Amino acid sequence: MPILVPEPHDEVCFREDGKRLDGRAVDELRPFSCEVGVIKNAQGSALVRHGKNLIYAAIYGPREVHPRHLARPDRGILRVYYRMATFSVHERKSPAPNRRENEISKVIREALEPVLFLEAYPDSQIEVYIEVIAADGGTRCASTTAASLALADAGIPMKSMVVGVAAGKAQGKVLLDLGDKEDKVGQADIPCVVVMKDKSISLLQFDGEMTLEEMKLGFEYVLKGAEIIYQKQLEALREKYNKISRQAEIEDAELSKETPKEEKTASESTDTAVSPESSDIFKSDVEAESAENTRSAEINETPEASETPSTEGSETKTSQEDVSSVGKEAKEENTLSEESAPSEVPPQAGEDNPTGDDK
Numbered sequence: 579m580p581i582l583v584p585e586p587h588d589e590v591c592f593r594e595d596g597k598r599l600d601g602r603a604v605d606e607l608r609p610f611s612c613e614v615g616v617i618k619n620a621q622g623s624a625l626v627r628h629g630k631n632l633i634y635a636a637i638y639g640p641r642e643v644h645p646r647h648l649a650r651p652d653r654g655i656l657r658v659y660y661r662m663a664t665f666s667v668h669e670r671k672s673p674a675p676n677r678r679e680n681e682i683s684k685v686i687r688e689a690l691e692p693v694l695f696l697e698a699y700p701d702s703q704i705e706v707y708i709e710v711i712a713a714d715g716g717t718r719c720a721s722t723t724a725a726s727l728a729l730a731d732a733g734i735p736m737k738s739m740v741v742g743v744a745a746g747k748a749q750g751k752v753l754l755d756l757g758d759k760e761d762k763v764g765q766a767d768i769p770c771v772v773v774m775k776d777k778s779i780s781l782l783q784f785d786g787e788m789t790l791e792e793m794k795l796g797f798e799y800v801l802k803g804a805e806i807i808y809q810k811q812l813e814a815l816r817e818k819y820n821k822i823s824r825q826a827e828i829e830d831a832e833l834s835k836e837t838p839k840e841e842k843t844a845s846e847s848t849d850t851a852v853s854p855e856s857s858d859i860f861k862s863d864v865e866a867e868s869a870e871n872t873r874s875a876e877i878n879e880t881p882e883a884s885e886t887p888s889t890e891g892s893e894t895k896t897s898q899e900d901v902s903s904v905g906k907e908a909k910e911e912n913t914l915s916e917e918s919a920p921s922e923v924p925p926q927a928g929e930d931n932p933t934g935d936d937k
């Protein structure tokens with residue numbers, strides 16, 4: 579049975595060497611990685627690992643709006659559902675959506691709307707589902723980054739990618755990308771969402787106290803960090819298309835391997851058909867067969883041949899009988915083919931005589 583140890587809540591956020599508790603410099607991001615296309619059923623999806631945060635985002639739509647009365651005839655609507663799994667934090671979180679989750683869903687929607695062309699989707703909705711599997715501070719920023727990546731993966735036209743990253747202050751120092759403890763015991767937290775095309779800010783929240791100078795420094799850090807995350811987003815998208823093109827190349831190579839084989843087989847069979855030797859063989863086979871038929875027909879036509887008692891024993895007789903039966907079959911076949919011509923069909927016994935010759 580796991581023992582739940584309470585989280586430490588001392589104020590210390592720096593080591594003796596001046597670095598942060600996880601060894602980072604003040605302007606350094608936590609380890610970041612992302613990938614796209616992780617949920618096959620979704621239109622687009624992304625997985626973001628930002629520090630110990632593990633966040634999935636999935637896009638569904640554009641599609642019909644339910645309930646219908648929410649639909650707008652002049653533009654599409656964006657709906658964002660940010661949820662934290664019950665096991666994502668130290669103490670079990672209630673599965674019911676709480677005020678904080680509703681607030682974060684709203685701010686993420688407002689951070690994404692400016693980069694979307696919602697006017698292109700009247701009467702439709704685009705849904706963004708965000709699931710936080712593990713939370714470690716700064717989840718709204720990492721969720722926005724994931725949502726932006728998932729939208730791009732879904733092929734939804736966007737003016738720009740957006741990146742979420744926070745600046746803050748702890749123990750009198752301005753920091754980039756606060757971890758969970760820095761977030762909780764720090765003096766200030768500024769979650770930002772940066773529109774990468776023009777470096778404008780589509781989300782800015784502020785919690786705590788900071789001087790103007792500290793805020794300026796914080797924004798410098800944010801822009802620097804956002805650029806690093808943006809490059810990773812692009813890399814993840816490129817990787818997806820590289821994977822597709824590599825797969826297509828492999829399939830092409832397999833196809834081209836198969837095609838010459840088929841062509842070879844076809845040419846081989848054509849060779850067989852036109853080869854003089856093989857045609858001779860075929861010819862000689864045909865000749866031998868027709869000679870055999872003629873011989874058996876002759877045997878069949880000669881009454882003595884069938885009636886002549888065998889002088890060579892029963893085996894020869896049997897073979898002669900076989901031959902004569904073959905001849906009979908051949909005759910029957912001829913008769914059948916003659917029957918196919920109606921004018922030459924002789925009247926059968928018991929049939930009405932159409933010409934009335936009997937009379």
Ligand code: ADP
Pocket residue numbers: 667668669670671678713714715716717718719758761769
């Ligand atoms: P953000 O995750 O965007 O920083 P908050 O500042 O509200 O949002 O939360 C900070 C951190 O507090 C979260 O990342 C998470 O690790 C933790 N947290 C949030 N909600 C809960 C909760 N209900 N129970 C325990 N920890 C929580």
